[in-house]
Amino acid sequence: MTFTPTLSLTEFLSQPNIESSPAWELINGRTIQKPMPTLFHSRLQRNLVNYINFHTEELEAIQELRCIVSPYSPVPDIAVIIASRLPEADGAFNGAPDWLIEILSPDQSTLTVQNKILHCLNNGTQLAWLIDLTRQQIWVWQGDNLPHIYAETDVLPSLGNLPPLTVNGVIAMTNRS
Template identity: 75%
Template sequence: MRQSIQQIPLAEFLTQPNIESSPAWELIDGRAVQKPMPTLFHSRLQRNLVNYINDRTEQFEAVQELRCIVPPFSPVPDIVIISCECLPDEDGPFNGAPDWLIEIRSPDQSTLDLQNKILHCLGNGTQLAWLIDLTRQQIWVWQGDDLPIICSGADILPDNNTNLQLSVNDVMAMTGRK
């Protein structure tokens, strides 16, 4: 499947055989788009952040690359954090918007496309979103209906009341080996 120029309905997209190939395919604004292949620092950050969150909260579970069904979109955020009571007992995609999502911007990804995906999820139940920009050493944060704030350096990041007490510097340091 190549990036689609024509609109594809969600139900048709979900029947495509290769949408879970690596990297995964997403349906955004009716277009099938393959996520970029993650870099070393992107992969380390994703792994280390998921482990950090899961080690510090029992109320939520952080999961990498989980397909969400948020009609008419089917995003696959880099990290989703979902209340444990909302996680299904059966395997498969998550039906609905995650409580919190984290995207790590790859150098060849459009910030506008990532923001569009984030805003769609926020409009459908997501309470918190982070967009991590490793190149600029910044994290854009959306909470509810508020405009985004841009955090950097020692700024402590909002964390959906999980009391992580993470600064932007702490997150950026997670690109290293652990």
């Protein structure tokens, strides 16, 4: 993870490299490059997006969508947004996703990810998941409540009318399918 001096949102968005892979985020005035995803991270991200999009038309799950949640510019691993909120024009999403999903990388700061989640929750996000593959747990924030830690056969809260998902079911999405 690389840190640079403090920038304003306008200064950050005018930088030419923020969409390079992996993407750059602006959190607390600092630019942070997301870690390069691992095989399991990438599979989980793809399979979870496909699962959500297959089971609902009310929501759309999108990988690595830049959001503008002033003064931050997060790029969640998965942004799930009520379909009617999505703009017709291409570009970043102006606002917080309705459901934010992050997959913790081994070299990623848990505190930085939680800070991003809390900022989005304070700006309209209804539900947030922080998936910890190493511990096989999922931290869940809903509304103003403190996070709950789910494991194994615990059924996870979701938005929309998705079929129930357990932590074991989410972790199994790291496998090829």
